Amino acid sequence: MAVIEIKNVAKRFGEYQALHDINLTIADQEFMVLLGASGCGKSTLLRIICGLETATEGEIWIGGKRVDHLAPKDRGISMVFQNYAVFPHLTVFENIGFGLRMQKMSNDDVKRRVERTAGLMHIEQLLTRYSGELSGGQRQRVAVARALAMEPDVILMDEPLSNLDALLRMEMRAELKGVLAESNTTAIYVTHDQVEAMSMADRISVMHEGKIVQAASPIEVYRNPAAEFVAGFIGNPPMNFLEATPQGGGKFSVAGHSFDGPSAANSNLQFAIRPEDMTLAENGFPAVAKVVEPLGAHLLVTCELDGKLFRAILDSEMQVKPGETLKLAPVKDRIRWFDPETTLAVA
Amino acid sequence: MNPRLLPYVLILPVTLFLCLFFLYPFVLVAQQAFSNGSGFTMSNFRDVTEHWKFPISLKNTFLLALAVVPIQLALSLLMATMVTKMKKGRDLILYVWTIPLGISDLAAGIIWLAIFEQSGFLNSMMGGLGLIDSPTNFLSYTSPVMVFVAIMLAEIWRATAIMLVILVAGIGLIPKEYYEAGEVFGATPWQRFLKITLPMLRPSLQTALVLRVILAFEVFAVVQALGGTLFPVLMGETYAYQFELLNGGAAAAIALIILAISITFTLIIMRALRVPKGATI
Ligand SMILES: Nc1ncnc2c1ncn2[C@@H]1O[C@H](COP(=O)(O)OP(=O)(O)OP(=O)(O)O)[C@@H](O)[C@H]1O
Numbered sequence: 001m002a003v004i005e006i007k008n009v010a011k012r013f014g015e016y017q018a019l020h021d022i023n024l025t026i027a028d029q030e031f032m033v034l035l036g037a038s039g040c041g042k043s044t045l046l047r048i049i050c051g052l053e054t055a056t057e058g059e060i061w062i063g064g065k066r067v068d069h070l071a072p073k074d075r076g077i078s079m080v081f082q083n084y085a086v087f088p089h090l091t092v093f094e095n096i097g098f099g100l101r102m103q104k105m106s107n108d109d110v111k112r113r114v115e116r117t118a119g120l121m122h123i124e125q126l127l128t129r130y131s132g133e134l135s136g137g138q139r140q141r142v143a144v145a146r147a148l149a150m151e152p153d154v155i156l157m158d159e160p161l162s163n164l165d166a167l168l169r170m171e172m173r174a175e176l177k178g179v180l181a182e183s184n185t186t187a188i189y190v191t192h193d194q195v196e197a198m199s200m201a202d203r204i205s206v207m208h209e210g211k212i213v214q215a216a217s218p219i220e221v222y223r224n225p226a227a228e229f230v231a232g233f234i235g236n237p238p239m240n241f242l243e244a245t246p247q248g249g250g251k252f253s254v255a256g257h258s259f260d261g262p263s264a265a266n267s268n269l270q271f272a273i274r275p276e277d278m279t280l281a282e283n284g285f286p287a288v289a290k291v292v293e294p295l296g297a298h299l300l301v302t303c304e305l306d307g308k309l310f311r312a313i314l315d316s317e318m319q320v321k322p323g324e325t326l327k328l329a330p331v332k333d334r335i336r337w338f339d340p341e342t343t344l345a346v347a
Numbered sequence: 348m349n350p351r352l353l354p355y356v357l358i359l360p361v362t363l364f365l366c367l368f369f370l371y372p373f374v375l376v377a378q379q380a381f382s383n384g385s386g387f388t389m390s391n392f393r394d395v396t397e398h399w400k401f402p403i404s405l406k407n408t409f410l411l412a413l414a415v416v417p418i419q420l421a422l423s424l425l426m427a428t429m430v431t432k433m434k435k436g437r438d439l440i441l442y443v444w445t446i447p448l449g450i451s452d453l454a455a456g457i458i459w460l461a462i463f464e465q466s467g468f469l470n471s472m473m474g475g476l477g478l479i480d481s482p483t484n485f486l487s488y489t490s491p492v493m494v495f496v497a498i499m500l501a502e503i504w505r506a507t508a509i510m511l512v513i514l515v516a517g518i519g520l521i522p523k524e525y526y527e528a529g530e531v532f533g534a535t536p537w538q539r540f541l542k543i544t545l546p547m548l549r550p551s552l553q554t555a556l557v558l559r560v561i562l563a564f565e566v567f568a569v570v571q572a573l574g575g576t577l578f579p580v581l582m583g584e585t586y587a588y589q590f591e592l593l594n595g596g597a598a599a600a601i602a603l604i605i606l607a608i609s610i611t612f613t614l615i616i617m618r619a620l621r622v623p624k625g626a627t628i
C-alpha cells in the first residue's frame with residue numbers, strides 16, 4: 001500500500017534524452033498503465049521507479065518516502081520482467097521463494113508464502129518443476145507469483161503479457177487484474193497494447209517521446225484525448241481528422257459543412273471524430289467508399305473525404321460497395337477539436 | 348540423401364581420422380601395457396605400481412593438482428567477473444592475460460627457472476635490494492617447499508587463462524535480466540554471484556574444470572624444468588620408463604593409469620556440475 005510520486009524526472013543517455021520532466025502521482029492501490037509506442041521511454045521510467053536505472057534529474061517518492069537513493073530491495077517494490085527472468089536453475093518453488101530466502105525468512109514461512117501465492121496463480125502443481133519444463137504462460141504465472149510472494153507495496157510490470165498468444169493474453173489479463181485487486185498493491189503496468197491498457201487500467205498514462213501526454217481514466221482517454229497524439233494512438237482504428245476553418249461566432253467550416261466549435265478559437269483547428277461516431281444521414285459529408293472490411297460485429301469502411309482517408313464503422317447489415325458515395329454525419333456531442341499549433345485539445 | 352543420415356555422413360571423415368590417429372595408437376598402447384611378448388599379463392602394472400617412486404609421483408601429481416586447480420578456479424572466476432564488468436579495454440586486458448596460453452609449457456618452465464635459479468632474477472633483485480647477502484639456490488633438495496611453490500606459480504601463471512576465456516564466454520551468455528531480478532528481489536552482489544552466476548555458469552565450469560584437471564594430471568615439462576628429479580610426477584615417470592629405461596610396456600601402463608585417473612575425474616566433475624533436466628537457460 002503506497003502512493004507513488006514521480007517528480008520532475010528526466011533521463012538522458014549521453015546526448016539522447018529518453019525522458020523529459022515526468023510528473024505523475026499514482027494513488028494507493030491504483031492500477032496505473034503506462035501506454036505508448038515502442039521506444040517512448042516506458043521501460044526507462046519503470047526502471048527508474050524500481051531503481052535499476054537512476055534518473056538524471058528529479059525525485060521518486062514511494063509511500064511518502066524519497067527513494068531515489070535506495071537500492072531496489074529497499075523500496076518496497078517487486079517486479080515482473082518482460083522476459084519473465086524466471087531463474088532456470090531453480091525450481092518453481094525456489095523461484096517464487098527467491099526474494100523471501102534473500103530476506104532470510106524461515107523455511108516454514110517461505111513454504112507457507114510460496115504455497116499461498118502459487119495457489120493464487122494456480123500453479124501449485126508445478127512447484128517442483130524447472131522453468132525449462134514450463135510453457136510461456138506458466139512461466140509468466142511464476143514470474144507474477146514471485147513478485148506477489150514478496151507482499152510488496154508496489155508491483156511493477158513491464159509488458160508481462162507480450163510474449164503470450166492472443167487468447168492466453170486475454171485470459172491472463174482478467175486473472176492478473178483480479179489477483180492484483182485482491183492483494184491491495186499499487187500497480188504500474190507497462191504495455192504498448194491499448195486493448196490491454198483499456199481493459200485493465202484504473203488510469204492510463206499515455207507516453208510519447210519521453211513525455212506523459214495524458215493521464216486519465218481509460219474512458220476519458222478514449223472520449224476526450226488531451227492531444228492529437230492520443231486521439232491518433234488510442235482506438236482501433238483511431239480518430240479521423242479533418243481541417244476546420246473558422247467562420248466567426250464559434251462556427252467552423254469542415255469539408256463544406258458548418259459546425260459549432262470552441263467559441264474562443266478563431267484560427268484553423270483540427271476536427272476529430274471516432275469512426276464509430278459516424279452515422280448515415282441525408283445532410284452528411286459525401287464520402288466515396290474505397291475499402292469495405294466486414295469485421296463480423298460491424299463494417300469498417302475506409303472512404304475518401306475532403307482529400308483525406310476517413311474511416312467509419314457502420315452496422316454490419318449495411319450493404320456498401322467500393323466506389324459508392326455515402327452520406328456520413330458525425331454524432332454532434334462526440335466531435336473533438338485540436339489546435340494544430342500546440343496539438344492540444346481545445347474545448 | 349536421407350536428411351537423418353546426413354549428420355552422420357558429415358562427421359564420418361573426422362571420426363575416421365580420430366580412429367586412425369587416436370583409437371589405433373591407443374589400442375597399440377593398451378596392447379603394449381597388457382602384454383609381455385607372449386600373452387596377457389598385469390605384470391607391467393605390477394612393476395610400475397610396486398616401484399618405490401610410484402606412490403611419490405602419484406602423491407605429487409595429486410598434490411599439485413589439488414594446490415593449483417582450486418586457486419586457478421578462484422582466480423579465473425574473479426578475473427572473469429572483473430573483465431565482464433569492464434566497459435572499455437576489456438579485450439586488451441583479455442589478450443594480455445591470455446599471453447601465457449601461447450607459450451609452450453617447457454618454455455614456461457624455463458621462464459620461471461630463469462626467475463628462481465641461483466643466478467636468476469629473484470636472487471639478483473633481492474640482492475640489489477639488500478634483502479640477502481649472497482644468492483641462494485631456491486630450487487634445491489634442501490627446500491622442497493620452495494620447489495613446490497615455484498612449480499605451483501609457474502602452473503598458475505601458465506594455465507589459468509584457459510579457464511578464464513571459457514568462463515568469460517560463459518558469463519557473457521547469462522542474460523542481464525537475471526541479475527536485475529536478483530537485485531530487485533534483494534540479492535546482494537555476493538549473493539548474486541553465488542545464487543545466479545555460479546549455478547548458471549555450470550556448463551562452462553564443467554568444461555573449464557575438466558580441461559584444467561586433465562592438464563594437471565598430465566603436468567610434465569614445467570615440473571621437469573623447475574624440479575627435475577626433485578619432484579617426480581606420473582608423466583615424468585612415463586617419460587623415464589620410455590626413454591631412459593627403454594621399458595615401453597611400463598611406460599604404456601603408467602600412461603593408462605593417468606588416463607584412468609583423468610577419466611575418473613572427468614566423470615566426477617561432469618556429475619557434480621551437471622545441469623538438471625529442464626534447468627537450462
Ligand atoms: N541503456 C541505454 N542506453 C542508451 N539508450 C537507451 C538505453 N536504454 C534505453 N535507451 C533509449 O531510450 C529510449 C526509451 O527506451 P525504453 O526501453 O524505455 O523504451 P520502451 O518505451 O520501453 O520501448 P518498448 O516498448 O520497445 O520496450 C529508446 O530510444 C532507447 O533506445
Ligand SMILES: [Mg+2]
Pocket residue numbers: 042043044158
Ligand atoms: Mg520496454
